[in-house]
Amino acid sequence: MKLQPFQYVSVKSAYEKKRFLIAHDMGMYKSAQAVFVDNVIRxxxxxxxxxxxxPNSVKSKWKDEIETWAYPRGQEVFDLTVDSYQKWDxxxxxxxxxxxxxxxxxxxxIRKMKRNGFDHIILDEVHNTKNPSAIRSQSIRSLAEDPEYVTLLSGTPVPNTISDVYMLMHLLEPQEYPLSDSPDINREARQKFEAIYWNDPQVFKHLIQRKMIRGNAQDYIGHALPQWKERNVMLEMDGRWLEAYNDxxxxxxxxxxxIKQLEKxxxxxxxxxxxxxxNGLAVSxxxxxLDEIVESETKRGKVLVFTHLKEGIVGKLERRYANYGAVSISGDVDVANGERESIRRKFQTDPRAKVLISTGVMNEGVDLxxxxxxxxxxxxxxPAEYNQRIKRTVRPGEMRKERVTVYNILAQYPGDARKSLDQAQYDMLKAKERVVDYLMSGYKLTREDLLNMDGRSTVPKIKNSIKTTNRIVLDYYMKWPSIGTDGALRRIKKNPEVAKQIAEMYPNYSGAKKAASIYVxxxxxxxxxxxxxxxxxxAGMxxxxxxxxxxxxxxxxxxxKVGRGKLGLTYSTHAEGTFSSLPYRDGSFGFVNLSLALHIAEPKKERSIVLQEVNRVLxxxxxxxxxxxxxxxxxAxxxxxxDNFRLYGFECEDNHANVSSSRMDLYVLRxxxxxxxxxxxxxxxxxxxxGK
Structure with missing residues (x-):
């Protein structure tokens, strides 16, 4: 291979700066460049x-890279495994x-490996070492402590949150970003870094600009890449599928x-x-x-299917698409004896193998x-895992084609009341992608984007997607006691989408149902x-x-609107207004219901006015x-x-405290x-x- 200009710059920079990150897009021959760095060192x-x-999935690829590009030729490569490590000298x-x-x-x-005295360490897919307290990270930190040269490789160096990059920064500048064997000291160091980052988000970029080179594949090798487009296929949940999800x-x-059960x-x-x-009937x-996509796409190409759930999925799909020569790769497939590579190559070269079903084991470093x-x-x-999946196919490799279509099959919760776990997860990925783009380039972002990356904004969205209806509605109205009419109007006006969501959910709120069972x-x-x-x-419970x-x-x-539409209350009259100023004539009604509302009224005046208004229209x-x-x-x-009921013209004919499991007090007034x-x-x- 003749080095391209961008590859030459990568090799020269990694050699001169000694600890360096090559973060080119997938398919830009990062592993070959790391071997060339070693050639210069050697x-x-x-x-x-x-x-x-x-990663285990790319060990055989690394052997090939070394045999192809290492100089002088004939260098010995030892494959260190659980079975072979005792023979390693x-x-x-x-x-x-x-x-x-x-x-x-x-x-x-690990201590024996450290004593061996490596001169050059190459960490491929270095984002696998994000947690400093993990045993693997401690092992890598120990091994990378003494070598003069450390070359890091990753097309997705920021895996998930900003705190995940601290280990990367330590490997690049261990004196500036220290770690130790103490989890408490490491936690304190990461927290200190996060505090610095929040004060100056540029701190990561400053380091990266000194210690990283990153190339966009489209800019450098676009002629060799297929075009790709993303399509979200939304499936609105209904019937037994929706029932099971709601259960x-x-x-x-x-x-x-x-989360695990909802994913399933x-x-x-x-x-x-x-x-x-x-209802235990199977629905999928x-x-x-997927049947439609496979039938359509296999007419002119092949389909790679990803699922991070293995049990009950991989084998079922392989049987389902047996007529398409389906093969599968999961964590059960043996890497050491070449079984995984054999399956991968079959998908790549056998025209009869049109479908490959894979779990996350094929996310990284392989040519598909x-x-x-x-x-x-x-x-x-x-975001790192998501992009790794796509870039397995959108890269120069063994096969050439014009385009790749990425299908995300997402379940959509009906209506606007809530988002499904799929929808919330997709929103989270895209929000975090935006911040990764900023960290790795000159992209501008807002404080909200920083919150998304840190999880302070996106994680609550995931939590909301799995909350029960009761919890969501209760959390919303827990903030309403004593706010009064003006406070309620401000809250609705400030976030009308949330008000709409709660309106959609309220008919299914068990507290409302239990209250209805009391007053109806x-x-x-x-x-x-x-x-x-x-x-x-x-809505008119x-x-x-x-x-x-x-x-x-x-x-x-x-x-x-929910009452007129969703509940179909055509036999009732709906009016928008407040309970402290009723739009009805005196003596219009024989019965008035004031359920879960009096405590919301403002205490100083409005509660009295509400009772006066109820008396007036009765x-x-x-x-x-x-x-x-x-x-x-x-x-008390x-x-x-x-006493207040009597003051405002009512006799209490019956009352009960702590009624039902929702603990409500009931007063029947005449x-x-x-x-x-x-x-x-x-x-x-x-x-x-x-305080009111």
């Missing part, structure tokens, strides 16, 4: 010993070891377990824990869409250029033939569960129900509330006269905790 010292640390010019081997620490063998979504599970359901409901699902719409389509059945969790039977008994008024009625003509008044237009013998959350009141508050004209402060225990 020119000065013919006894140079080199160590290559790489350190005399070979080259030693190759994979990262997983270093993860075990092997009975002091798990509404369970109270550890977040890690819930999005791919194939039969993979999930069936004890969590009401993603497979059906026979593929004309890449299908992500499930998304990886980091009472309403039916008190006013079976009178029109009902539901104040702060939301009283009308929906009671099946009775109801006037529904609410401050949030989105709630009323008929002379009309009834009202007040439902409030028990935890907002103590016993309950006594005061009874209008006994006119309300007092003045207003008083009505403050409860929940208000006092908030």
């Amino acid at each position: 020119r000065d010292d013919t006894d140079t010993k080199a160590l290559v640390v790489c 350190g005399t070979s010019e080259w030693t190759i070891v994979h990262y997983d081997f270093l993860s075990h620490g092997k009975d002091g063998f 798990v979504l509404e369970k109270r599970l550890h977040p890690g377990k819930k 359901i999005l791919l194939d409901t039969s993979l999930a824990d069936q004890s969590l699902i009401t 719409p993603k497979y059906e869409k 250029t026979a593929a004309t389509a890449v299908v992500n059945l499930s998304l990886p969790w980091t 039977p009472v309403a039916e008994k008190l006013a079976p033939s009178e029109p009902w008024l539901d104040l702060a009625g939301g 009283l009308a929906y569960h009671g099946g009775h003509p109801t006037y529904i008044l609410d401050i949030n237009r989105a709630n009323l 008929k002379s013998d009309g009834s009202a129900i007040v439902v409030v959350p028990s935890q907002h009141f103590d016993d 508050d309950r006594n005061d509330l009874m 209008k006994s006269g006119k309300a007092a004209p003045g207003v008083i402060k009505m403050s409860f225990a929940g208000d006092r905790k908030r």
